[in-house]
Amino acid sequence: MAAALAGCATAPPAAGISDPYEAQNRGAHAFNVGLDKAIVRPTATAYGTVVPGPVRTGVSNFASNLGEPGDFVNHVLQGQIEKAGQTFFRFAINSTLGIAGLFDPATSIGLPAARTDFGQTLHAWGVPEGAYLEVPVIGPSTERDFAGTVVDVLMNPTSMVLKGDEASTARGARIAARLGDRYRYSDLVDSILYESADSYAQARLLYLQNRRFQLGQQDESNAYDPYEDPDLR
Amino acid sequence: MRTIPMKTPTSGNLGRRQLLLSAAAGLVAATLPAAPAQAITIGTARSLIDRLVSEINGVINSGRSEAAMLRDFESIFSRYADVAIIARSALGVAARSASSAQMSAFTTAFRGYVARKYGRRFREFSGGRIEVTGVGPVKSFYEVTSLAYLPGSSPFEVRWHVSDKSGRDLFFNLIIEGVNMLATERTEIGAMLDRRRGDIDALIADLRQAS
Numbered sequence: 001m002a003a004a005l006a007g008c009a010t011a012p013p014a015a016g017i018s019d020p021y022e023a024q025n026r027g028a029h030a031f032n033v034g035l036d037k038a039i040v041r042p043t044a045t046a047y048g049t050v051v052p053g054p055v056r057t058g059v060s061n062f063a064s065n066l067g068e069p070g071d072f073v074n075h076v077l078q079g080q081i082e083k084a085g086q087t088f089f090r091f092a093i094n095s096t097l098g099i100a101g102l103f104d105p106a107t108s109i110g111l112p113a114a115r116t117d118f119g120q121t122l123h124a125w126g127v128p129e130g131a132y133l134e135v136p137v138i139g140p141s142t143e144r145d146f147a148g149t150v151v152d153v154l155m156n157p158t159s160m161v162l163k164g165d166e167a168s169t170a171r172g173a174r175i176a177a178r179l180g181d182r183y184r185y186s187d188l189v190d191s192i193l194y195e196s197a198d199s200y201a202q203a204r205l206l207y208l209q210n211r212r213f214q215l216g217q218q219d220e221s222n223a224y225d226p227y228e229d230p231d232l233r
Numbered sequence: 234m235r236t237i238p239m240k241t242p243t244s245g246n247l248g249r250r251q252l253l254l255s256a257a258a259g260l261v262a263a264t265l266p267a268a269p270a271q272a273i274t275i276g277t278a279r280s281l282i283d284r285l286v287s288e289i290n291g292v293i294n295s296g297r298s299e300a301a302m303l304r305d306f307e308s309i310f311s312r313y314a315d316v317a318i319i320a321r322s323a324l325g326v327a328a329r330s331a332s333s334a335q336m337s338a339f340t341t342a343f344r345g346y347v348a349r350k351y352g353r354r355f356r357e358f359s360g361g362r363i364e365v366t367g368v369g370p371v372k373s374f375y376e377v378t379s380l381a382y383l384p385g386s387s388p389f390e391v392r393w394h395v396s397d398k399s400g401r402d403l404f405f406n407l408i409i410e411g412v413n414m415l416a417t418e419r420t421e422i423g424a425m426l427d428r429r430r431g432d433i434d435a436l437i438a439d440l441r442q443a444s
Contacts, residue, residue, distance in 0.1 A: 031325055187357065189358075195439060197425040198427075200418070201424055205412075205419070208381070209411045209413055209416065213410055213411020219413070221413050221415070222392075225372055225403060226321070226322040227398040227405075229322070232325070233329075
């Protein structure tokens with residue numbers, strides 16, 4: 001059924017930027033930059049400085065491993081049976097040999113992570129990207145991807161199974177992993193948020209182009225030929 | 234491209250017209266830059282990026298200081314990229330109203346700015362390497378694909394767009410995991426120009442200051 005669903009529709013190619021909520025989005029962006037400056041960046045710097053690298057990698061692996069069951073479900077819904085199998089075996093191997101996911105032996109034996117989300121499932125089902133959104137706390141998204149994020153959070157198989165302390169540990173690990181990413185890519189993120197002339201426009205472009213790339217869509221700007229552009233003559 | 238309508242010349246004015254045409258052709262030839270020794274092929278496009286990537290790999294693993302590496306990247310950028318078209322594209326339609334002196338100053342300031350900005354990103358590849366994986370035609374240019382291998386993360390894709398329309402094989406765009414340098418810089422330079430209310434000289438001064 002999933003394969004039939006995946007096969008029945010193809011989302012139209014994404015092109016350009018649709019941003020009818022720009023005013024609200026810019027408000028959310030200002031909030032997000034303020035949040036980063038006041039809390040996320042300093043916390044990430046402290047986390048990255050105090051906690052040794054191998055421990056951060058372990059925490060990040062642990063959080064990623066908790067995401068694998070959700071990825072598995074999404075791969076199945078997209079009809080990506082091979083990736084679903086890869087994700088299933090990764091979860092099995094890393095949860096056991098990898099000691100509850102702290103280590104990632106699966107990658108070393110040729111089973112790298114195949115991350116996905118419900119936004120990608122919607123894309124596979126033919127749902128168009130929709131308008132660009134910047135969501136408070138969550139950051140850049142689109143109408144389709146934000147709907148996907150909501151579904152992923154509400155329907156996460158791991159969260160349904162884990163209770164009490166386990167659930168808190170999982171939540172803590174996810175937040176720590178996000179802080180670890182913010183620390184790891186701090187130069188890049190800082191350059192976008194604090195050095196760009198218009199950090200909102202930069203974040204929007206980077207998100208849309210990278211997301212379309214992840215989804216295997218050909219962004220028209222990636223075939224742009226400046227030598228043939230009449231605007232430049 | 235406009236097509237020129239062809240008319241069969243009548244015998245009476247044939248001689249003079251041919252003379253005029255050949256004189257015009259001579260003038261055009263004299264003002265054109267020297268033609269490239271060889272037109273771009275899939276092989277020459279790939280070999281340009283092979284050489285470029287091997288220079289980048291040398292710099293990122295040289296262990297030199299940041300300032301030294303950024304100087305190296307600026308030199309690589311000047312030799313392998315069509316800086317003039319990248320700068321013109323970043324400026325967009327505003328390039329039309331710029332004087333040639335402004336364009337020249339802008340291009341120089343832009344070259345330093347891009348080399349510093351992208352040089353910093355490439356510097357983060359220290360301990361890693363880039364490998365060319367393939368090449369194929371896109372419209373009238375070639376796209377060379379490569380993978381960047383960084384310690385502790387999964388490899389990611391870097392694409393290079395190569396053309397000989399400047400007169401020789403040079404790259405004019407770079408796409409990292411779908412994120413396109415020309416699109417990014419058009420947005421950024423456009424925002425910088427807006428902040429200066431369209432004043433290109435102020436923009437040039439800002440670019441020289443930009444870290």
